Structures are given as structure tokens and as C-alpha cells.
Amino acid sequence: MRTEAIDPPGITWVRVSPKYVTVRLVQWALANLLSILVFCLPLVFVLLGWWRWPPLWLAITVPAVLLVAALWRLVLIPRQVRAIGYAERDDDLLVRTGIFFQRTMAVPYGRMQYVDIGVGPVERGLGLCTLKLHTASPGTNAHIPGLPAAEGARLREQLTARGEARLAGL
Amino acid sequence: MTERPSALDGAASLDGPAPLDGPAVEAADGAWLRVHPASPFVRGWVALAAIAFFFGRDIFERTLQGRPMFEGNFAARAPWLIAGGGIVLVIAVLGFVLTWYFTKYQVSGGYVRVNSGFVFRQQRQARLDRVQAIDIVQPLLARIFGLAELKFEVADAGESAVRLAYLKVDQARQLRATILARAAGVTVGPDTPDAEAPEAPEHQVLSVAPPRLIGSLLLSEQSFFVLLGGVGAVVLSAVTDNRGFYFYLIPAALGLAASYWSLFNKGYNFTAAISPDGIRLRYGLLDTQAQTLPPGRIQALKISQPPLWRIFGWYRIQLNVAGYGAVEGAGGNSARTTLLPVGKKADAMAMLALVLPDPGTSEPDVVFGAGLAGLDSDGGFVTTPRGARLLAPLGWRRNAYAATDTALLIRSGRWWRALVVVPHQRTQSMALHQGPLARRFGVADLVLHTTAGPVAPRLYQAGLEQARTLFNDQSARARLARKRQTTEQWLREVAPPGSSVAAAAHSGPEHPSLPPQEGHPHG
Incomplete structure (x- = not known):
């Protein structure tokens, strides 16, 4: 990419x-x-x-x-769709979207409050899921759509584990 | 971090003795208490007034129309009417009394707990060390009765975690002091577990005199648009020879008067004080409010200056606190998120010093002064590159950022000056944005995400290279700041727990981190 x-x-x-x-x-x-x-x-x-x-x-x-x-x-x-990507770094998760209006977001693991996985009807048929990250800020509109279900589950566990290790107070 | 297992539905709390029924199950160090018996009526007077209105309107209208007060066959209907009214009244009063009876609260261990409801029972507990702010609110009616409402905010922008309405004023103050003392990690001696924490001494920092408040309202941005609208209406009337435009001014003027009144009522007699518990803000003419913001709870703040305020060199400070949430409308809740309604530069700096005890730079006056009024690179700010000046012909010399050791400063606005300050350890997440036009000019926006509130930190049109560097550096700085925060907590954890009330009352605001919670004996 x-x-x-x-x-x-x-x-x-x-x-x-x-x-x-x-x-x-x-x-x-x-x-x-x-x-x-x-x-x-x-x-x-x-x-x-x-x-x-x-x-x-x-x-x-x-x-x-x-x-x-x-x-x-x-x-x-x-x-x-090709422009959506994510990368796990040591201390934060990077999420990028967009071709004309690009956005690159960094969400520190220690700031994650909870991680959601959502599956719509079409996604279920294709074996995909959408991962959503929530911090204390409503501005953190970080979701990674179109993850294969296994990868989504792995990512969720990974993020939760890393979040617990680095959890900081508000 | 919210810690709010609400709606446990009558179950016992997770620790401590079970307070299921009966008021007298004594908890270890906090009895279950009820709010003041008069509070349902103070809170529910609207309902009572509605009932009175419903039954009184008919009679009143008849009187006005000159008809006899009662119809001819009234005598036959009277018992039904009275019975109906009586039943409604009894149900209302019974509801009030039951609500009051079943609402109980307790401060014990590290928690404040509130049980409420008699059909759908709710038990809510909030961790004291998660407190984001405590407010004591006195609406006019409650003030007449000497009552006050206590609001306990945790980091959930939805609603207050705990609202106790109403308590006696002294009781509310006492409770606030107790909660804050416990939240700060003050352990009362084991021999006197019920000893009440004394209220922490406070030191007044500044107050806003009414003339300045009125002046600030008259010169606010709202007035600017009012003037513009008024002139527009008059010109239109003169040009079209149509008097109708004047009539549009009447409702507008009424609405404006209400809005100005509300701002005046809320901002009247604004006082800021510092105490070991945090920053105390008091304000209000008819409805008074006293806010306490424990140290280190401020997520972001914005110092702004509308164009007309420049005449007198006034500034306003707004802030984001996790529990307060977003502001609904300018006249609504905005007083709660205002740290300084109006003040000179010195006042603004004084408030800034309270919020950010360590500015992270050796010459704060120069850096923050440049942030407030400076242009170009004075004070170490990095502006929009000259190549992108067409994107912001006026603002490019103001759009800038500077990072101190403790906070990121973002300034913007040539006319509508603003300086946003975000402490490094409060950054939640961040993002770089770039649209097609910005790409053409080689710039990008950096958005810092913070909790809901009036401040939305966004660095406009930074040079691409600087933006990318800042994105990485800021991640690193926030990471370091978070680590430092936990280290400080750890130091406090290993400190001997024998700190007395008096000692904590003097441990100034420079130790703002969450105190260790687990060190306390629960019951």
C-alpha cells in the first residue's frame, strides 16, 4: 500500500x-x-x-x-477501500482513511476505554467485521471496517491486552 | 474512566455490608442518609403548580368572563371534582414522599452510593477517586429554603453520576469536603472513623466586578451580530418603505433580553479561588453555583478574545472537564465550562497558572503572551508556511503551535483570537487531516481529541513537514507524560499512609494525580 x-x-x-x-x-x-x-x-x-x-x-x-x-x-x-489501513505500533494504533480528504489517526493503547466489534448482515455473509475504538473523547471516531472476522477478534484481544498494560488515568 | 455500575437493581453493593432494606443497616464508616424532607416539594413545585393551574384555570376564566364562578349544577359535580383533585394531589404527594423515602446515600470506603426508586430500584456507586468535579447548585427556590443540590461528576459526559437534591447548605458543603478529602486520599485516624473532614482553606484569586461583566456582555460577539441585524432591519425598512421589519425586531429583542439576562444572572459575582481541593468557582445572581474542580481534571482550555474585547484587552477562558460534557447552546450550560467569563491579561495568566501549575517553560509570560496576541514566530511558535498564505490570507501569521514541556499551545485567529492549551498527559488521540486543497499547498491540519466540551483543539494549516513531526513528537510527549503520571502515583503509594487531614490540606495543587485507592481499608 x-x-x-x-x-x-x-x-x-x-x-x-x-x-x-x-x-x-x-x-x-x-x-x-x-x-x-x-x-x-x-x-x-x-x-x-x-x-x-x-x-x-x-x-x-x-x-x-x-x-x-x-x-x-x-x-x-x-x-x-484500498486507502483504509491500520498499523500497530509499540504504543499506539494508527488508522488511515481517505484519498481526497485523508486522515491519519493515532490512538494510544493506554487511552482506549473499550473496543467494539460490529457485524452487519452483508458483512456477516462475507465473514467480515468492523472494529471500533472508543476513548474518552467523542472525537476519536476510529473504526476499521472490513476486517476478516478472525483478524478482528485477534486485534480486539491484542488491543485490550495492550490497553490494560498501558492504562493511564483520564 | 467511568466506574459506574448503575442499575444494580436493588442488589447489594460489591463490597461493604448489604444495605438491602431498613434504613438502619449501619455501614462501616458511613451511615445511610436521606436528602432533606422538603426537597421533593422544592423539586416538584412545578407539578404542584400544574395541578393548581389545571383546577384553577376554569374558575379563573369564568371570573374573567363575568359569568358566575360556578355553573348551576355545580353542587352536583362538586364532590366528584373535589375527590378527583384530592386523589391527584394525594398521589402526587405520596409519590414525592416515597421518592424521598427510598432515596438514600452513603459515603463509605472509597465510594459514594445512592439508592433510589421504589418500583424500579436503582443502586449506583461511584468511586470517589474518579471524581472529575463537584458542584453545589442553588436554584432560587432552594436558596430561599436554605437548601442546595450536590452534583458529583465522573468522566461520563451523559449526566451527573450522583445528584443529591436537596441538602441543607452546610450539609452539602460538609459532604463536598468529605468527598474531596477522601478522593485526595486523606485517611482519617482509625480512632475516629466518623470524623468529618474540615473544609480545606481557600485563597481567593480573582473576582469579576459587575461593570466589567456588563461591559463584556455589551461588547460580546453576540452584540456584534445584534447590531448588524438591527442595522440591516432598519435599512431594509427604509429602502422598501415597509414598516413590517420593525415588528420582526420585537421578538428578537425579547429573546435577546432573555439571553443577556441569563448570561448576566449566571456570570454575576464570579469568584475564583484556589484550595488544596482544587479550583473553586462561584457565581450567580439568583441561582448560585459553586464548582470545585480537583487539580489535574482539566482536559483542555481555550483563551479567546472577540474583536471588540480587544479595546479593553479582555479575555475569556473556557475549558473541557470530563464530567461536564458538551454545552447545549450558548445560554444553556456554558457557565459551567467557563473558567473566566472576562478578565484582563493578568487575570487570564493567573487562572492559567492555577490550571497549569508547571508551564513547562522558563519564560511563560513570553510564550503564553505570544500565544494570546503574538504574530509570526515570536515566543517560539511555528506558523503556517508562507507558501500557504493564500489559504488563510489573514490568519496564516497567527495559525501556529508551540510545545512546552507540559502542554501543547495552539493559537489561531487574527480577529477572533484564540489560544488552546492541551496538557500533554490529557491528549486522548490525535489525527492528521488533509484535503485536496491543503495537499496542493503542502499543509495539513492536526486535530487533538479531548473530552466533550467547548474546546476542540485543531491546528490549522501547519506545514506538512512540521505537522508530521509534531504528530510523532506529540505522541511521544503524551506517552511520556502518561508514564510520569503513573510514576507519581506510584511514589504516593509507597509514601507512608499516615498523612493527617491537616497535612493533606496543605499538600498543594502540584500533586494532582489520582491518589491510590486500594491502600484504604474498605470497612
């Missing part, structure tokens, strides 16, 4: 499972297709001559723009 400019040097990132693309595709379909269908309704009504108001160009433009945006997001999904 390529190291981006904001990543600390000398890190070998662990990538999440490529199967996570499927999960994102399902999410994408649920979120976008329905809304595009709804916005296509005026076009249908105008073409059938039932509605007068939205002029034809507007009725075409709105769903078209939505469709292009949705397709753009669709194209990005595999790259976004």
Missing part, C-alpha cells in the same frame, strides 16, 4: 479485506438507486404529459446530475 504524504514515515500499513468493496457497493446501491428512482418520477410524469410544471430540461438535469455523482462515488469505492 502506498504511503501518502501525511503518513508517518516507515509505516507498513495493513489493508482491510478487498471483500469490503462488496459491503460498500451494497450500501451505495441502497443509498443512491432509490433516490435516483424517486427523482426520475417527475421526468416520467412530464413525458407522459401528466405534469406541466417542471420543464423537460429540469426534469432531465436533476436525475442526471444525481446519477453522475452516484457513478463518481461508485468509481471511487474500490480506491477508498
Whole structure:
């Protein structure tokens, strides 16, 4: 995995499972297709001559723009999934996401309050899980999606053990 | 760290004798006590008023309309009405009394415990050494009766861990002193286990005079927008020749008056004092509040200066404390997270010295002064690189960071000046952010995550190289600071436990870490 400019040097990132693309595709379909269908309704009504108001160009433009945006997001999904990575360092866990808006986060083991593992229906089918880290700060929005279940369980145990060893007061 | 096994549902607590039923099961060093009998009525007067309103409204309206006060067939309905009203009243009062009867609290061992509820019983216990803050709140009605509410905060932004409403004022103060003394690790002598801890002596640091408070409100950012809106409305009216815009001003003015009043009421007579227990803040005109922040509980703070305050050189300090949580709206809870509503630079520095006893630099005035008002690299700050000045044409000379041995300083804002201070051992986690535009200019933002509150530390547009270095260095500094913290605790653990109340009352605020809890005999 390529190291981006904001990543600390000398890190070998662990990538999440490529199967996570499927999960994102399902999410994408649920979120976008329905809304595009709804916005296509005026076009249908105008073409059938039932509605007068939205002029034809507007009725075409709105769903078209939505469709292009949705397709753009669709194209990005595999790259976004490839951009998710994590690395266990001696004292903290690094999590990175994003291609355009990149984020590299460091969560010290001693600061973790608890670790969650969540599994959605699609993820369960693919044998994946999502790991969430919680510190005392609501700003720590650290989750690693698309982990293989075994890796997720290993990571959770590992993080918990390291957290206990380095636990600090608030 | 929250330690809050709530809803044990009537089960006995994990240690200590079982206080299941009956008030007289004596715990080892803390009896089960009840809050003041009048408290349900002080708390529930709204419900009583609602009942009175419900039954009184009809009669009142009839009187206003000039009709006879009672209908003709009233005599037939009267018994039902009275019976109905009586039943509602009895149920309400019974509910109050039962709630009061079943609410009991105890301070014992290292815990404060509260049992409540008679249908769904709840037993809650909070570790004393996890205390993040203790507040004594007196709403107006409670103040008239000489009562006060005690709020005990642990690190959970949701709600107060323990709320005791209401106690007598002296009792509340005594309880606060006891809790703080126990939390600080003061062991009372074995011969007098029930001895009550004396209240720690305090030393007043500063107070805010009412004229300055009023001035600060008039010159606040809120007033700035009010003025802007007012001018806008008048101009619109003049241009469109439509008087209607004036009418929009009336509700706006009413809302504003309420908001200003609330700020004035909350900020009136603000006093800050230091005691071995921590920082004491007192304020309020009608509703008074006394906050105690034990040493080392402040997660992050922000010193800010709206543009108009620059005329008088005033500053405001807001802070994040783990138990207080986020602020709902400017007028709502914001007083609780304000360390200094308004003050000169010297006041701000004095408060800063309380919060951060060790500034971690040999010349704090220069460094923090540069953080408050400086530009460019004075005071050792590192700014946004010149190449990225197009991203922040005004702010690039202000956007900067500096690290002392104990805290990270982040300053920003050319007009809306702000300086954020985060002690190294309080950093939770951190992240580097970079969008496409920032990448083009070779800069990145560094976000430090802290507990919920008004301060959100973010270093804007630092040069990529500096940001990356800072990201690594800050991780290392936070790690070291955490280690130092545990070392200090360890030192206290091996110290002889014979410290008396008086000795602890003089162990100043420079030993802020959590005292050892396990060293105390539980019962």
C-alpha cells in the first residue's frame, strides 16, 4: 500500500479485506438507486404529459446530475477501500482513511476505554467485521471496517491486552 | 474512566455490608442518609403548580368572563371534582414522599452510593477517586429554603453520576469536603472513623466586578451580530418603505433580553479561588453555583478574545472537564465550562497558572503572551508556511503551535483570537487531516481529541513537514507524560499512609494525580 504524504514515515500499513468493496457497493446501491428512482418520477410524469410544471430540461438535469455523482462515488469505492489501513505500533494504533480528504489517526493503547466489534448482515455473509475504538473523547471516531472476522477478534484481544498494560488515568 | 455500575437493581453493593432494606443497616464508616424532607416539594413545585393551574384555570376564566364562578349544577359535580383533585394531589404527594423515602446515600470506603426508586430500584456507586468535579447548585427556590443540590461528576459526559437534591447548605458543603478529602486520599485516624473532614482553606484569586461583566456582555460577539441585524432591519425598512421589519425586531429583542439576562444572572459575582481541593468557582445572581474542580481534571482550555474585547484587552477562558460534557447552546450550560467569563491579561495568566501549575517553560509570560496576541514566530511558535498564505490570507501569521514541556499551545485567529492549551498527559488521540486543497499547498491540519466540551483543539494549516513531526513528537510527549503520571502515583503509594487531614490540606495543587485507592481499608 502506498504511503501518502501525511503518513508517518516507515509505516507498513495493513489493508482491510478487498471483500469490503462488496459491503460498500451494497450500501451505495441502497443509498443512491432509490433516490435516483424517486427523482426520475417527475421526468416520467412530464413525458407522459401528466405534469406541466417542471420543464423537460429540469426534469432531465436533476436525475442526471444525481446519477453522475452516484457513478463518481461508485468509481471511487474500490480506491477508498484500498486507502483504509491500520498499523500497530509499540504504543499506539494508527488508522488511515481517505484519498481526497485523508486522515491519519493515532490512538494510544493506554487511552482506549473499550473496543467494539460490529457485524452487519452483508458483512456477516462475507465473514467480515468492523472494529471500533472508543476513548474518552467523542472525537476519536476510529473504526476499521472490513476486517476478516478472525483478524478482528485477534486485534480486539491484542488491543485490550495492550490497553490494560498501558492504562493511564483520564 | 467511568466506574459506574448503575442499575444494580436493588442488589447489594460489591463490597461493604448489604444495605438491602431498613434504613438502619449501619455501614462501616458511613451511615445511610436521606436528602432533606422538603426537597421533593422544592423539586416538584412545578407539578404542584400544574395541578393548581389545571383546577384553577376554569374558575379563573369564568371570573374573567363575568359569568358566575360556578355553573348551576355545580353542587352536583362538586364532590366528584373535589375527590378527583384530592386523589391527584394525594398521589402526587405520596409519590414525592416515597421518592424521598427510598432515596438514600452513603459515603463509605472509597465510594459514594445512592439508592433510589421504589418500583424500579436503582443502586449506583461511584468511586470517589474518579471524581472529575463537584458542584453545589442553588436554584432560587432552594436558596430561599436554605437548601442546595450536590452534583458529583465522573468522566461520563451523559449526566451527573450522583445528584443529591436537596441538602441543607452546610450539609452539602460538609459532604463536598468529605468527598474531596477522601478522593485526595486523606485517611482519617482509625480512632475516629466518623470524623468529618474540615473544609480545606481557600485563597481567593480573582473576582469579576459587575461593570466589567456588563461591559463584556455589551461588547460580546453576540452584540456584534445584534447590531448588524438591527442595522440591516432598519435599512431594509427604509429602502422598501415597509414598516413590517420593525415588528420582526420585537421578538428578537425579547429573546435577546432573555439571553443577556441569563448570561448576566449566571456570570454575576464570579469568584475564583484556589484550595488544596482544587479550583473553586462561584457565581450567580439568583441561582448560585459553586464548582470545585480537583487539580489535574482539566482536559483542555481555550483563551479567546472577540474583536471588540480587544479595546479593553479582555479575555475569556473556557475549558473541557470530563464530567461536564458538551454545552447545549450558548445560554444553556456554558457557565459551567467557563473558567473566566472576562478578565484582563493578568487575570487570564493567573487562572492559567492555577490550571497549569508547571508551564513547562522558563519564560511563560513570553510564550503564553505570544500565544494570546503574538504574530509570526515570536515566543517560539511555528506558523503556517508562507507558501500557504493564500489559504488563510489573514490568519496564516497567527495559525501556529508551540510545545512546552507540559502542554501543547495552539493559537489561531487574527480577529477572533484564540489560544488552546492541551496538557500533554490529557491528549486522548490525535489525527492528521488533509484535503485536496491543503495537499496542493503542502499543509495539513492536526486535530487533538479531548473530552466533550467547548474546546476542540485543531491546528490549522501547519506545514506538512512540521505537522508530521509534531504528530510523532506529540505522541511521544503524551506517552511520556502518561508514564510520569503513573510514576507519581506510584511514589504516593509507597509514601507512608499516615498523612493527617491537616497535612493533606496543605499538600498543594502540584500533586494532582489520582491518589491510590486500594491502600484504604474498605470497612
